[in-house]
Amino acid sequence: EEVKSLNFIEHIIEEDLKTGYGSDQLRFRFPPEPNGYLHIGHASSICLNFGLGLKYNAPVNLRFDDTNPAKEEKEYVEAIKKDVAWLGYEWDTECYASDYFQQLYNWAVELIKQGKAYVDSQTSEQIASQKGTPTEPGKPSPYRDRSAEENLKLFEGMKNGEFKEGEHVLRAKINMASSNMLMRDPVMYRILHKAHHRTNTDWCIYPMYDWTHGESDYIEQVSHSLCTLEFLPHRELYDWFLDQLVSTDKLRPKQREFARRNLSHTVVSKRKLLQLVTSGVVAGWDDPRMPTISGLRRRGYTPESIKNFADTIGIAKRENVVDVSLLEFHVREHLNKIAPRVMAVLNPLKLVITNYEEGKEEWLDAENNPEDESAGFRKVPFSRELYIEQEDFREDANRKFFRLKLGGEVRLKNGYIIQANSCTKDSEGNVIEVQCTYDPKSKSGSGTEESLRKVKGTLHWVSIPHAMTAEVRLYDRLFTDPTPDGHKDKDFMDFVNPDSLEKITGYLEPSLKEAQVGDQFQFQRMGYFNVDKDSTKEKMVFNRTVTLRDTWAK
Numbered sequence: 001e002e003v004k005s006l007n008f009i010e011h012i013i014e015e016d017l018k019t020g021y022g023s024d025q026l027r028f029r030f031p032p033e034p035n036g037y038l039h040i041g042h043a044s045s046i047c048l049n050f051g052l053g054l055k056y057n058a059p060v061n062l063r064f065d066d067t068n069p070a071k072e073e074k075e076y077v078e079a080i081k082k083d084v085a086w087l088g089y090e091w092d093t094e095c096y097a098s099d100y101f102q103q104l105y106n107w108a109v110e111l112i113k114q115g116k117a118y119v120d121s122q123t124s125e126q127i128a129s130q131k132g133t134p135t136e137p138g139k140p141s142p143y144r145d146r147s148a149e150e151n152l153k154l155f156e157g158m159k160n161g162e163f164k165e166g167e168h169v170l171r172a173k174i175n176m177a178s179s180n181m182l183m184r185d186p187v188m189y190r191i192l193h194k195a196h197h198r199t200n201t202d203w204c205i206y207p208m209y210d211w212t213h214g215e216s217d218y219i220e221q222v223s224h225s226l227c228t229l230e231f232l233p234h235r236e237l238y239d240w241f242l243d244q245l246v247s248t249d250k251l252r253p254k255q256r257e258f259a260r261r262n263l264s265h266t267v268v269s270k271r272k273l274l275q276l277v278t279s280g281v282v283a284g285w286d287d288p289r290m291p292t293i294s295g296l297r298r299r300g301y302t303p304e305s306i307k308n309f310a311d312t313i314g315i316a317k318r319e320n321v322v323d324v325s326l327l328e329f330h331v332r333e334h335l336n337k338i339a340p341r342v343m344a345v346l347n348p349l350k351l352v353i354t355n356y357e358e359g360k361e362e363w364l365d366a367e368n369n370p371e372d373e374s375a376g377f378r379k380v381p382f383s384r385e386l387y388i389e390q391e392d393f394r395e396d397a398n399r400k401f402f403r404l405k406l407g408g409e410v411r412l413k414n415g416y417i418i419q420a421n422s423c424t425k426d427s428e429g430n431v432i433e434v435q436c437t438y439d440p441k442s443k444s445g446s447g448t449e450e451s452l453r454k455v456k457g458t459l460h461w462v463s464i465p466h467a468m469t470a471e472v473r474l475y476d477r478l479f480t481d482p483t484p485d486g487h488k489d490k491d492f493m494d495f496v497n498p499d500s501l502e503k504i505t506g507y508l509e510p511s512l513k514e515a516q517v518g519d520q521f522q523f524q525r526m527g528y529f530n531v532d533k534d535s536t537k538e539k540m541v542f543n544r545t546v547t548l549r550d551t552w553a554k
């Protein structure tokens with residue numbers, strides 16, 4: 001097996017193991033806020049945290065960072081659990097920051113008693129106006145020196161619902177002159193008269209992220225709390241809060257940061273993805289064009305392909321945009337190994353084999369997957385009238401056209417060598433039928449000299465009387481620009497590709513009638529496809545996951 005070098009997070013962990021941490025003290029967490037569905041950026045974080053869990057045989061918690069009842073919902077909690085499990089990871093404990101509300105409240109009371117937190121009764125605008133600038137210190141609030149008694153009374157009143165939203169906040173009393181703006185008396189609690197999806201109306205004050213996150217890590221005894229780079233300046237505050245409370249006999253969590261992963265031609269932000277859903281640009285969070293895990297699953301991506309992608313890009317210290325073609329490469333690579341091959345014609349042209357008996361049918365042997373011997377064979381029907389792709393025929397073409405042309409020969413996959421003799425056109429000059437003859441001795445796999453004869457092209461086809469029709473959904477990129485949210489003067493919605501979905505009728509070999517929702521196939525020469533959840537027995541629906549080759553490559 002290939003030896004992988006350690007990434008910088010693993011170096012930190014190895015160092016910690018050498019200098020005091022017991023290997024049984026390692027613990028990680030993946031901490032989504034349940035305010036949307038997980039996307040491909042989250043997959044990086046999931047693979048990082050759960051990957052470390054596997055590597056160090058350490059537990060990984062799934063922690064819902066559910067401190068904002070205004071945006072969070074149970075639907076999102078369920079979707080997140082489904083997605084993490086689908087990726088193949090098992091969490092140790094399912095945790096909720098909301099389970100710590102009472103503990104956090106008690107600790108906040110302690111801070112007030114120690115003179116390290118106070119109730120500020122200014123508006124949020126007033127507070128913001130006193131923050132100062134990175135080079136100029138902030139102005140202290142006129143309420144900064146309230147007595148502990150008064151603060152305790154007001155804070156309890158806040159908790160008991162005696163005040164309206166915005167009337168008071170609880171702030172940590174740190175340093176209004178700190179060079180780190182986040183240390184200038186950050187807000188710890190705000191009043192929100194909103195029901196929470198788990199605590200219902202038990203609380204009307206809700207803790208802020210910075211106050212909650214490190215303390216939650218401490219409660220769960222997470223050793224390494226890994227987050228994205230925008231939290232780097234928050235680390236000082238994370239540490240300050242822990243300094244006030246941590247007892248020395250317990251493990252002290254560490255926050256460490258890695259770069260966000262962005263994917264080209266899409267947006268990876270729940271807020272923006274929600275906008276695509278609510279504006280109707282896509283049909284839902286799991287629309288196959290979405291970079292959500294549920295969208296990728298519905299599109300036909302496998303957990304392996306997503307994990308291999310995350311593994312390949314690894315983690316970094318600097319933000320960058322990863323080209324979506326790398327993600328496509330990984331799904332192509334995995335589906336090549338596992339997807340059965342079938343024949344389907346998406347843009348049909350009728351072909352008549354004039355020397356093949358009318359009404360006759362044959363069931364030919366077709367190999368299911370040349371990459372997997374155990375996949376075996378199936379039967380495909382052959383008859384006098386077939387469909388091939390329009391693109392596979394030209395009346396007249398140069399020597400480099402290895403498909404069918406008048407006077408030329410090709411092999412029909414799993415079948416015979418045919419020669420095109422003439423064609424029929426409609427009044428506009430479009431070819432609507434090609435007349436061919438076949439060589440009866442050239443049947444694939446029959447072992448005859450003719451069957452071994454090499455011809456340049458091999459085409460896929462379906463027998464017209466046996467074909468089943470299905471709706472086939474072809475996808476293009478959801479955005480026309482590689483970085484839709486990277487423009488100062490334009491909104492990402494301005495770059496939505498109006499042609500990202502095309503629905504066509506495909507003609508499929510009849511074995512596909514048995515396919516179930518989610519089943520994956522290679523439509524030979526056309527790409528990888530799966531059965532969409534909109535599929536019914538009467539009308540099957542297939543999604544194209546990806547084409548066979550990177551058609552966008554420069």
Ligand code: ATP
Pocket residue numbers: 030031032033034040041042044045065226227228259260261262268269270271
């Ligand atoms: P969004 O902006 O999409 O809401 P978020 O960071 O607010 O992202 P969280 O639910 O808080 O979403 O994320 C859970 C974890 O996943 C966090 O540790 C976060 O840092 C990480 N994460 C989110 N987006 C990415 C990304 N694009 N690349 C890597 N990690 C990410």
Ligand code: MG
Pocket residue numbers: 033
């Ligand atoms: Mg977040």
Ligand code: MG
Pocket residue numbers: 033270
């Ligand atoms: Mg967010």
